[in-house]
Amino acid sequence: MSSLFAQLRIREDTADSCVADNGFCPDWIADNFDRFVDPFWEHVYLTVVAVAIGFVISFALAIVAYRRRWLINPITQATGVLYTIPSIAAFFLLLPLTGRGKTTALIALVAYVLLIIFRNILTGLDNVPDETKDAGRGMGLTDRQLLWRVEIPLALPEIMAGLRIAVTTTVGLATLAFFAGAGGLGGQIFSDINFKSNVVVAGGLAVLLAAVLDGLILLAQRAVTPWTRAVAAR
Amino acid sequence: MSDAATLEFRSATKRYPGQSEPAVEELSLTVPAGEICVLVGPSGCGKTTAMRMVNRMIDITSGDILLDGRSVKERRPAELRREIGYAIQQIGLFPHLSVAGNIATVPRLLGWSKDRIRARVDELLELVSLDPHETRDRFPGQLSGGQRQRVGVARALAVDPPLMLMDEPFGAIDPINRERLQNEFLRLQREIRKTVVFVTHDIDEAIKMGDRIAVMQKGGKLAQYAPPAELLMFPQGRFVEDFVGADRALKRLALQRVRDVDLWKAPLVRVGEPVAEARAKAAESEVPYPLLVDGDGKPLGWLSEKALLGERVEHELRSSAEPVLELDDVLRDALADLLQDEAQYGPVVDHRGQVTGVLSIEILGHALRSDPDEVPHGADAAA
Numbered sequence: 001m002s003s004l005f006a007q008l009r010i011r012e013d014t015a016d017s018c019v020a021d022n023g024f025c026p027d028w029i030a031d032n033f034d035r036f037v038d039p040f041w042e043h044v045y046l047t048v049v050a051v052a053i054g055f056v057i058s059f060a061l062a063i064v065a066y067r068r069r070w071l072i073n074p075i076t077q078a079t080g081v082l083y084t085i086p087s088i089a090a091f092f093l094l095l096p097l098t099g100r101g102k103t104t105a106l107i108a109l110v111a112y113v114l115l116i117i118f119r120n121i122l123t124g125l126d127n128v129p130d131e132t133k134d135a136g137r138g139m140g141l142t143d144r145q146l147l148w149r150v151e152i153p154l155a156l157p158e159i160m161a162g163l164r165i166a167v168t169t170t171v172g173l174a175t176l177a178f179f180a181g182a183g184g185l186g187g188q189i190f191s192d193i194n195f196k197s198n199v200v201v202a203g204g205l206a207v208l209l210a211a212v213l214d215g216l217i218l219l220a221q222r223a224v225t226p227w228t229r230a231v232a233a234r
Numbered sequence: 235m236s237d238a239a240t241l242e243f244r245s246a247t248k249r250y251p252g253q254s255e256p257a258v259e260e261l262s263l264t265v266p267a268g269e270i271c272v273l274v275g276p277s278g279c280g281k282t283t284a285m286r287m288v289n290r291m292i293d294i295t296s297g298d299i300l301l302d303g304r305s306v307k308e309r310r311p312a313e314l315r316r317e318i319g320y321a322i323q324q325i326g327l328f329p330h331l332s333v334a335g336n337i338a339t340v341p342r343l344l345g346w347s348k349d350r351i352r353a354r355v356d357e358l359l360e361l362v363s364l365d366p367h368e369t370r371d372r373f374p375g376q377l378s379g380g381q382r383q384r385v386g387v388a389r390a391l392a393v394d395p396p397l398m399l400m401d402e403p404f405g406a407i408d409p410i411n412r413e414r415l416q417n418e419f420l421r422l423q424r425e426i427r428k429t430v431v432f433v434t435h436d437i438d439e440a441i442k443m444g445d446r447i448a449v450m451q452k453g454g455k456l457a458q459y460a461p462p463a464e465l466l467m468f469p470q471g472r473f474v475e476d477f478v479g480a481d482r483a484l485k486r487l488a489l490q491r492v493r494d495v496d497l498w499k500a501p502l503v504r505v506g507e508p509v510a511e512a513r514a515k516a517a518e519s520e521v522p523y524p525l526l527v528d529g530d531g532k533p534l535g536w537l538s539e540k541a542l543l544g545e546r547v548e549h550e551l552r553s554s555a556e557p558v559l560e561l562d563d564v565l566r567d568a569l570a571d572l573l574q575d576e577a578q579y580g581p582v583v584d585h586r587g588q589v590t591g592v593l594s595i596e597i598l599g600h601a602l603r604s605d606p607d608e609v610p611h612g613a614d615a616a617a
Contacts, residue, residue, distance in 0.1 A: 135326025138291055138399075139340050139389075140316035153330045227330045230373040 024196045033201075035188070040205050042183040046102065046174040047213065050109035051117075051166050057110070058117035063147070065118075066125045079115035087112060087173050091180040100181030108180070109173055113166040120162025124155025157228060160221035164214050171210040185209075238267040238429045239396035241288065245297035248283050248454070257283045258454035260297065265446065267396075268427040272444035274434055275477070280454030281433045285399050288431060289318045301397060316340050319390035319398035319428070323405040325382050327374040327389070333359070334370045337389045344393060358388040361425075363418060380411040387419065391426070401433045416442060437478055441466070441488055442564075449474050462489055483602055487566035492559055492582055495601055497591030500581060502527050503537065507547045512537070521579055521592050526551065531588035533558055533581040555581050559593055569598050 018025035061079075065071040090108035098104040128151045136146045152159075178187035188202040222229065241264070248258040258280040265271040273281035286292040288299055290311040299306045306314055327336050334355045341351045356366040362384040374382055383404065390398055403419075404412045416439065423430065432443055440447050441462045449457045449465070451473050458470045466482045466489075469475040479485065501515035503524040516524045524542075526534040526549070533555035541550035557571035559580045572580050572595060582591045 129324075129326070131322060131324035131326035132328060133326075134291075134324075135320065135322060136328070136339075138289060138315055138320035138322070138326075140312045140314075140343060141339075142312045145343070150328055150330075154328075156330075225330070227373040227375060230376055 019195075019197070022195050024200060028197050029201055036185075036201055036205060039183055039185045039188040039202070040209070043171070043174055043177075043185045043206065043209060046105055046109060046177050046182060046184055047167060047170045047209070050106050050170050050174070051113060051163065053106065054110045054113035054166060055117055055163065058114050059121060061114070062118050062121035062125065065122060066151075067143075072122065075118065076115070079118055082111040083115040085111070088176050088179060091176065095180065102182045104180040105174070105177035105182035105184075109170055109177070112173060113170055116166045116169065117159075117162045120158050120165075121155060124158030124162075125151050127158065128154045153224075156225050157221065160217055160225075164217050167213045167217060168210045171206055171213065175206055237396060238427055239302045240267045240300075241265040241271070241397060241429055241431065242300040242303075243284070243297070244300065246284070246287055246294055246299050247296045248280070248287060248292060249295040255453045256280075256295070258287065261454065261456055262297075263448055263456065263459045265429055265431065267429050269445035270423065270430040270432055270443055272432045272434060272440040272447045273450060274437060274440040274444075274447055275450035275457075276452065277435060279450040279452055281435075281448075281450050282401055283454065284450070285401055285431050285433050288397070288399060289315045289320065291315075316343055316393065317395055317397070319392075319395040319400075321386050321390040321398065321400045321403045323402035325386040325406075327382055327385060329374050332371050332373055333364075333377070333385050336374065336385060337392050339389060340392050354392065358391060359385075361391070361422065362388045364388075379407055380415060383407060383415055384418075387422075391428075394426075396429060398428050398430045400430060402435070403432070404439070405434070405436075412439075419443070438485065438488065441485055449477055451477075484566065487569055487598065487601065488564050490565045490601060491561065492563050492565065492568055492593055493561040495565070495593070495597055497582055497593055498579075498597070500525050500589050500592045502531070502589060503547050504529070505547055505549050509542045509545060509547055512542060512547050519592075521594070523552065523579075525555070525581055525589065525592070527589055531586075533583065533589050536579075553577075558583055561585070561590070565598060565601055568593055569595075572598075 016025065016028065019028050058079075061075050065075050087108050090111065091104060094104045094107055098107065132150060132154070133146060136150045141149065174184050175186035175189060177184045178190065185202045185206045189199055192198045243261045243263050246258060246261045247256055249256040261280075261284055263271070273284055275281050283292055287294050288301070288306065290306055290309070294307065301314075301318075328339070331339075334352075337355045337358055338346075338351045341354060346354070355370060359366040359369055364381060364384055369377070369381070369385075374385070377385065387403065390400070404415050407415060420443065432440075434440055434443075444462055446459060446461055447465050448459045451457045457477075458465060458474045460468075463486060465474070466478060466486045469478050469482065475482075498520045499518075501512070501519040501521055501524045503512040503515060503526055505526065512524045516522060524537045524547075526537050526541075526547070528534055534549075535551035535554045537547070538550045538552035541548045557568075557575045557577060557580045559568045559571060559582045561582060561584055563571075568580065572578070572593075579592050579594045581589045582593050584590050
């Protein structure tokens with residue numbers, strides 16, 4: 001494989017000894033930062049869209065399984081199988097069906113996050129105290145009102161925790177999406193895997209993206225669950 | 235909604251599939267509008283099941299329950315429940331909603347306007363002795379256990395339901411706060427006069443809270459249904475006798491308050507008063523010693539003989555005024571106070587602290603022997 005990637009070298013022959021030595025060269029990074037921008041946004045797109053679709057599917061599955069408990073095992077097993085398929089294998093398996101491109105990458109990424117989000121939503125719903133549900137029912141909330149007004153709001157901390165794991169994991173996995181022809185920072189990394197400046201910047205951007213998305217979800221969680229901090233502040 | 239509803243159990247039975255004994259068997263009793271009916275019994279006697287059948291949290295297997303003459307089985311459960319206040323031991327406040335949000339739950343379901351809800355929340359918080367400004371926007375996690383319990387009661391009362399179901403509402407509270415909450419609820423009940431079904435395993439709480447007590451025993455059978463005094467005077471059968479306890483005579487003292495008995499007139503004297511007058515007062519009274527009070531009529535102590543030797547009464551005490559009793563004290567507590575201080579007599583003061591009479595061990599002995607029909611109970615006791 002390395003001979004394959006060696007052909008993708010991204011720099012011309014140069015007199016700069018730092019670049020020639022595959023070193024970490026701030027000057028080169030400053031001059032070539034443009035080349036990281038497009039892969040970065042592709043990466044953002046892949047991550048956000050995959051987690052969003054994964055969330056919608058998992059949420060629906062979790063709500064259904066919460067009411068019909070017998071579905072929990074089959075769904076856990078099915079999403080568990082998807083979770084264990086190596087993404088890179090999934091990309092190559094999907095290529096004949098969906099071709100090269102973002103769709104293929106997204107399918108594999110979505111398949112991977114289902115289990116994580118599904119389990120967290122279900123745990124969150126299951127952790128709602130029985131007496132809270134009993135009081136809600138006793139006051140005349142219908143099952144649907146109880147779900148949307150009480151159970152889901154109270155499950156938000158776990159739901160958001162699941163999203164954070166899903167997002168950080170997906171940022172990492174999306175570095176392999178270029179194998180499916182979907183671009184992303186992975187493509188940039190592999191374009192010159194021996195050149196430290198390139199690998200550090202592309203890899204660093206992926207880490208940064210994971211941290212920023214994680215932080216954003218954390219902020220959103222704090223905004224929608226004010227009661228959890230009110231208790232701590234007591 | 236309305237003021238209060240009549241509740242009638244008609245051979246209400248709950249049988250769980252696969253269980254030989256019913257959880258509640260042929261329960262028949264009527265709770266008159268505006269009264270507190272306590273369901274009491276050991277664990278597993280079906281008291282909670284019986285209560286939960288009323289708002290259809292548990293469905294009736296056979297028989298019926300009528301609310302103001304109308305079968306609960308005809309009603310849609312969610313709709314029925316919105317008309318019935320519901321308070322449980324674990325309270326079950328919604329942790330993610332503010333106190334106001336919690337109380338507003340049922341009003342919102344019924345589509346009340348924002349202004350009406352806001353006004354009602356403040357009114358209810360004041361009703362349960364919480365400061366609206368301070369409490370309204372707090373989350374349940376920021377409240378003490380007693381405050382949470384009060385919010386739970388306020389929430390159950392939100393739409394002024396004609397019937398309240400309360401399942402061990404004060405069970406998880408420490409004894410001192412429980413006593414306060416019980417008294418507060420009785421005071422509240424004198425104002426709002428709801429029909430209440432109150433579940434507890436504590437016979438003392440049942441006697442204190444109930445206008446009527448339904449004692450239940452294992453297998454969901456009703457052992458006796460009677461007002462507290464009758465239950466204590468004439469327990470039917472071994473089970474009820476054992477359950478109300480060997481000290482049931484003493485428990486009857488918990489049914490009366492100091493204000494309910496005929497107190498002795500206190501021979502009140504002040505420093506500087508002519509001794510002759512003081513002696514005359516003492517001679518008139520059943521209490522042999524004059525009681526020294528200050529300018530405001532507050533008790534200082536029992537006078538000694540030495541104080542009465544001169545022309546004018548002097549400040550010489552044989553003993554302190556302890557225990558000082560209040561009109562609202564229940565007789566059992568008053569007796570405990572007297573025994574604690576090894577006193578025969580205790581001055582009784584009104585809410586201003588002025589002496590209005592004297593309670594003696596003798597009066598208590600008389601109260602123990604009196605007829606149960608004359609004994610008020612529950613919310614009536616201090617009305």
